[in-house]
Amino acid sequence: MSIEVNNESGVEVDEAEFAALARYVLDEMHVHPQTDLSVLMVDTEVMTGLHVQWMDEPGPTDVLSFPMDELRPGSADHPSPPGLLGDVVLCPQVAAGQAARAGHSATEEMLLLTTHGILHLLGYDHAEPEEEKEMFALQRRLLLTFLAGRPS
Known part of the structure; x- marks a missing residue:
């Protein structure tokens, strides 16, 4: 599994922790070990440009996802086929503001x-209520089990 984490945001982050989280999530979702994923951290200016270009929305956002091969989760017996999963683009500056409002660390927000x-x-x-319920419950479980297993 190739997980590339690049930080172009100017904000210091532990890239190894983000790679470990990504590996954990992909393993839990039974994604083929020969799948590629990119995680990119950018500043608000770059994120604003991406948000306008791809979502036709003004200003920066916290995270954007750009799927490539439209891979889906597998199962323990049948992992997904190998391929290029895509790119996750984060804006640490936006995440820090959200974290402050939510009462947790910027790192925890970025991991979320x-x-x-x-x-x-x-x-x-998460466009429909049932989809949101399913996605957010899965997101919470994955993040909490990852955080519980990391060294103190």
């Missing part, structure tokens, strides 16, 4: 957003 972005790449959505 990374999980959220990967689930979008795997076909999950």
